[in-house]
Amino acid sequence: MQYIIEGEQVGFTELKQDYVEKYRNWINDLEVSKFISTFGSIITKEEEQNWYESQTETDEPVFTIHYLPEDKPIGNCGLHRIDKSVGRAEMGIVLGEKNYWNRGLGTESVKLITDFGFTALNLHVIYLAYKNFNERAKNVYEKVGYRESGRQRDFYRVDGKYYDKVIMDIFREDFYESNEHLIRDSYMSKLD
DSSP states (O other): OSSSSSSSSSEEEEEOOOGGGHHHHHOOOOOHHTTTTTTOOOOOOHHHHHHHHHHSSSSEEEEEEEEEGGGGEEEEEEEEEEETTHHHHEEHHHEEOOOGGSSSHHHHHHHHHHHHHHSOOSEEEEEEEEETTHHHHHHHHHHTOEEEEEEEEEEETTTTTTEEEEEEEEHHHHHHHHHHOOHHHHHHHHHO
């Protein structure tokens, strides 16, 4: 497999037509989707195909995350709503394969996509949002260096209860205080 970006345990490839049904299964799994904005929606094959086609036509970097030891696709991550005029983008990630949760793969993926945004896209700041009951996500983002920058109260409704939307961000200089330039050192020649 040719990886665009490769870490110690995870590697990123472009989105693949062969994985469209896998992507749909991840999003339609309520245990997975309760942590993302599509919770409660059932995505049809046609909707997922349309999403895939829209992603291949945009310049937003969206990747399939693979677990390297098994060369297995386990999720997606990307940078969205890119505003080049101020150097800002929103990061999103989903680990759809639940057997791969709690192994540090999310943390490594967030580090890689964040490094990619600062290095390859020359971003100034990357932000994200999560549901305040998602402690695992909060811990991952904090490990990478993201900090809470805002909150919208009772923004989400999950299983009849309301939860806050927590917004976090990280600036380039803050990220590189505690993280290496993995993308610059290993992949910039491939990205040029």
